[in-house]
Amino acid sequence: MIFYIVIKERRVIQSEQDQLIYLDANATTPVLPEIAKVVVHTMQVCFGNPSSAHVTGVQAKHLMEEARNKGREVIGATSGELLFTSGATEGIQTAIVSALSDYVQHHSDRYANPVLMYGATEHKAVPNTLKHWNRLLGLNAEILEIPVDPTGLLDLDFIAEHIEQAVMICTMAANNETGIKQDLGRLEQVIREGNSQAAWMVDCVQALGKLPLKLSQTTIDYAPFSGHKLYAPKGIGFLYIRSGSPYTPFIAGGGQESGMRSGTENIPGIAALSTLFDMLLDKENSPFNLVAQLEKHRSMLADAVETTFKQVTFHHDFALSVPTTLNFSVDHLTSKEVIDLLDAAGIRVSGGSACSSGSSRSFVLDAMNASDWQSENAIRLSFGPADSEAQIRRACDALKSLKPILENNCLVVSDSTAPEQEACAVGLTQLRHQGACCWLYVTPDKQAVIVDPVPELVPRLQRLLDKQGLTCRALLKTHLSQSAEDAVHLLAHNLEHDEALDAFGWPVDCAEGLLQDTLVKLPDIESEIENRCYLLMQGEDVSACFAGKLLLPQGLGDSQGDMTRAAAMAETLLRLNELLDDNSLICSALDYQQCFAINWHAQVQISPLLGRLLNGACSTAEFVDQKVGIDSDVSAFRERFLDALIDAAVPAVKALNRSAAQDWLACHKGVIIDCREPYESDVSRRGITDLFGNLATGRVLNIPLSRMTDVLRNGALDPSQHYLLVCRTGNRSMQAGHTLALLGFDRVANLQGGLALN
Numbered sequence: 001m002i003f004y005i006v007i008k009e010r011r012v013i014q015s016e017q018d019q020l021i022y023l024d025a026n027a028t029t030p031v032l033p034e035i036a037k038v039v040v041h042t043m044q045v046c047f048g049n050p051s052s053a054h055v056t057g058v059q060a061k062h063l064m065e066e067a068r069n070k071g072r073e074v075i076g077a078t079s080g081e082l083l084f085t086s087g088a089t090e091g092i093q094t095a096i097v098s099a100l101s102d103y104v105q106h107h108s109d110r111y112a113n114p115v116l117m118y119g120a121t122e123h124k125a126v127p128n129t130l131k132h133w134n135r136l137l138g139l140n141a142e143i144l145e146i147p148v149d150p151t152g153l154l155d156l157d158f159i160a161e162h163i164e165q166a167v168m169i170c171t172m173a174a175n176n177e178t179g180i181k182q183d184l185g186r187l188e189q190v191i192r193e194g195n196s197q198a199a200w201m202v203d204c205v206q207a208l209g210k211l212p213l214k215l216s217q218t219t220i221d222y223a224p225f226s227g228h229k230l231y232a233p234k235g236i237g238f239l240y241i242r243s244g245s246p247y248t249p250f251i252a253g254g255g256q257e258s259g260m261r262s263g264t265e266n267i268p269g270i271a272a273l274s275t276l277f278d279m280l281l282d283k284e285n286s287p288f289n290l291v292a293q294l295e296k297h298r299s300m301l302a303d304a305v306e307t308t309f310k311q312v313t314f315h316h317d318f319a320l321s322v323p324t325t326l327n328f329s330v331d332h333l334t335s336k337e338v339i340d341l342l343d344a345a346g347i348r349v350s351g352g353s354a355c356s357s358g359s360s361r362s363f364v365l366d367a368m369n370a371s372d373w374q375s376e377n378a379i380r381l382s383f384g385p386a387d388s389e390a391q392i393r394r395a396c397d398a399l400k401s402l403k404p405i406l407e408n409n410c411l412v413v414s415d416s417t418a419p420e421q422e423a424c425a426v427g428l429t430q431l432r433h434q435g436a437c438c439w440l441y442v443t444p445d446k447q448a449v450i451v452d453p454v455p456e457l458v459p460r461l462q463r464l465l466d467k468q469g470l471t472c473r474a475l476l477k478t479h480l481s482q483s484a485e486d487a488v489h490l491l492a493h494n495l496e497h498d499e500a501l502d503a504f505g506w507p508v509d510c511a512e513g514l515l516q517d518t519l520v521k522l523p524d525i526e527s528e529i530e531n532r533c534y535l536l537m538q539g540e541d542v543s544a545c546f547a548g549k550l551l552l553p554q555g556l557g558d559s560q561g562d563m564t565r566a567a568a569m570a571e572t573l574l575r576l577n578e579l580l581d582d583n584s585l586i587c588s589a590l591d592y593q594q595c596f597a598i599n600w601h602a603q604v605q606i607s608p609l610l611g612r613l614l615n616g617a618c619s620t621a622e623f624v625d626q627k628v629g630i631d632s633d634v635s636a637f638r639e640r641f642l643d644a645l646i647d648a649a650v651p652a653v654k655a656l657n658r659s660a661a662q663d664w665l666a667c668h669k670g671v672i673i674d675c676r677e678p679y680e681s682d683v684s685r686r687g688i689t690d691l692f693g694n695l696a697t698g699r700v701l702n703i704p705l706s707r708m709t710d711v712l713r714n715g716a717l718d719p720s721q722h723y724l725l726v727c728r729t730g731n732r733s734m735q736a737g738h739t740l741a742l743l744g745f746d747r748v749a750n751l752q753g754g755l756a757l758n
Contacts, residue, residue: 032279038271064270081568084261086266091438094224094248094250098250099221101246103167115162122178124178139167153182160190166198167199174211177364178368189346208226210322210385221246235266272420289385295386305326305381307399308402312331326380328381329374335376342675351377361376365378402683409682425440428440428536428587428707428713430705430709431460437454438451439451450472451476452478454483462494472495473495475505480504513537533550551603556610558631559628584599586600595742596735655749656749664749665695670721670749688755712743725737725740729755737750
């Protein structure tokens with residue numbers, strides 16, 4: 001089957017379904033063919049307005065009520081209301097507005113100190129909605145987050161302690177990130193023993209089709225559901241409301257749904273739910289797998305993940321979670337690296353919750369007291385309950401096929417004594433963890449120096465040293481910090497020689513330089529004992545300067561408002577100006593802009609204070625006064641991270657769609673730079689040649705951001721040449737384009753949307 005997606009350029013992108021391995025079902029699911037057929041039929045044939053009195057309207061009304069009755073049977077609601085909504089978020093709004101407005105209007109004196117309670121691992125729609133309506137309705141109750149234990153289960157003692165004053169308590173049946181199931185029976189016992197009046201909402205979005213539900217046998221007041229999480233279209237959902245529970249229409253208007261929710265009903269969406277309900281009720285012919293089969297699927301996928309990545313931590317107890325969700329992290333591989341690799345291979349997963357993808361860490365795992373690494377690098381793999389064993393087996397095979405690529409690129413420890421290939425580390429490589437940068441320099445005879453090692457990158461560095469047979473000559477620091485000291489300690493056993501080292505890792509007896517004088521240290525300033533610079537030489541010229549936190553891409557480091565630091569900074573900068581030329585690259589210990597490198601000329605041009613110091617427009621004393629003043633005034637900062645003051649201004653780079661990029665390449669005889677990591681290119685199912693045909697023949701360079709500095713250092717790129725930058729989504733290539741433009745490359749363009757949208 002072919003899917004067609006229309007984008008702004010009115011091009012049509014074709015993506016064959018049999019090439020896609022979709023393992024992000026907790027975010028959304030494809031509409032099943034049977035359901036899609038019903039939706040189209042309803043839009044074209046049974047399209048009536050249920051409020052109309054004629055036959056077409058009556059038919060639509062009948063369809064809607066049939067769907068409602070089926071839904072009641074699915075969720076075990078023999079009484080109460082089942083209200084069709086646009087989705088779970090509307091259901092949550094409706095439930096919370098109903099409970100809170102009823103209390104404000106009729107029971108405001110019930111509690112001396114009213115509270116609103118929600119589970120710490122709830123979807124963000126719940127606490128954000130509670131806070132919003134608590135303020136707007138003037139309730140101003142105290143909002144309490146219910147802690148969870150390390151398994152993700154709610155703290156029942158906390159609930160028992162506070163439930164007596166609770167206007168409302170919000171929990172969930174199954175968590176969207178970890179799949180953890182709450183014990184609703186035990187929860188109900190604790191809640192109702194302490195407060196029979198508190199409104200209780202249970203988010204059942206991830207429970208539908210995965211857990212048995214008998215809502216009328218409980219005292220749950222509200223339960224929102226969403227269609228698109230279980231093979232129905234987006235924009236349709238439903239809300240269960242217990243008989244006798246407070247209700248306030250969230251949407252007023254024409255009085256549809258018996259006045260409970262105004263607006264013309266979404267009949268195609270309701271028809272989709274009706275077909276979904278039929279599937280859930282038909283136990284003999286249902287496409288949905290039984291729990292035992294789903295557990296088998298999970299076991300298969302977990303085994304494939306462990307086989308492929310080896311050092312894996314699962315963040316939830318399988319016995320306590322629905323079988324369709326796996327949440328894990330790979331030791332020493334970031335979630336971005338894992339997701340980029342899998343995405344290039346056509347395997348779709350997410351980092352934590354898709355609804356919170358802008359977040360740098362998982363609040364769910366934080367609540368479960370997971371480690372920083374696990375929270376920051378969680379991967380959620382979720383499959384649908386209707387996925388066949390053949391689909392799961394194919395997904396497992398695809399995952400396992402990535403193992404040799406991971407090994408060959410030193411991303412995991414190899415089992416092979418004779419790998420097919422190795423990622424070449426000769427030259428200069430930048431490794432990053434969040435904004436911290438570590439630099440690995442390797443000579444052709446495999447002598448290695450590591451500058452500013454980062455603890456989180458130690459396993460990667462160790463694999464590079466072992467896999468490529470590198471001899472570690474030095475572990476150098478540009479600044480004194482506990483994290484750098486910890487990283488050096490973890491790697492110290494790799495040092496070739498047992499010799500006396502100074503505080504920065506430099507051999508005490510080495511008066512000249514390392515690696516046959518290729519790497520030299522800038523003589524220390526007597527007043528500055530916290531920072532040091534190293535110079536990487538090419539003949540008589542400085543090709544790169546490891547500047548630590550002194551210089552950062554597009555800005556100066558932070559003096560912390562200290563005059564002694566600022567004076568040492570000025571002296572070092574003046575000394576560097578005597579040694580560096582315009583093309584000398586600055587390699588920083590921090591890079592929050594993902595700039596990877598900048599040369600001395602650009603650094604001076606974009607740092608006004610530095611420029612004035614070097615051209616004599618201000619004295620050292622004036623530099624110190626101005627720098628201390630800037631660093632002491634937080635309001636003057638454009639961006640401030642750790643010890644960095646960064647100017648976020650970047651030059652514009654031309655963005656081209658596929659057609660414009662083809663014309664541009666043909667007109668200028670341009671060269672394509674693939675900014676993806678080699679392991680992504682190795683597994684990509686849609687190559688650059690497929691996109692540009694003959695225009696790409698012999699004109700593609702694979703230069704990942706981690707190696708861009710080395711390419712620039714060796715002068716391998718020509719500023720007079722036209723370059724088209726390409727990556728998976730267009731983000732990394734745009735970052736590369738901005739930096740190249742800063743370095744004087746004014747003939748670069750970026751493929752807008754990357755390979756994903758072209």
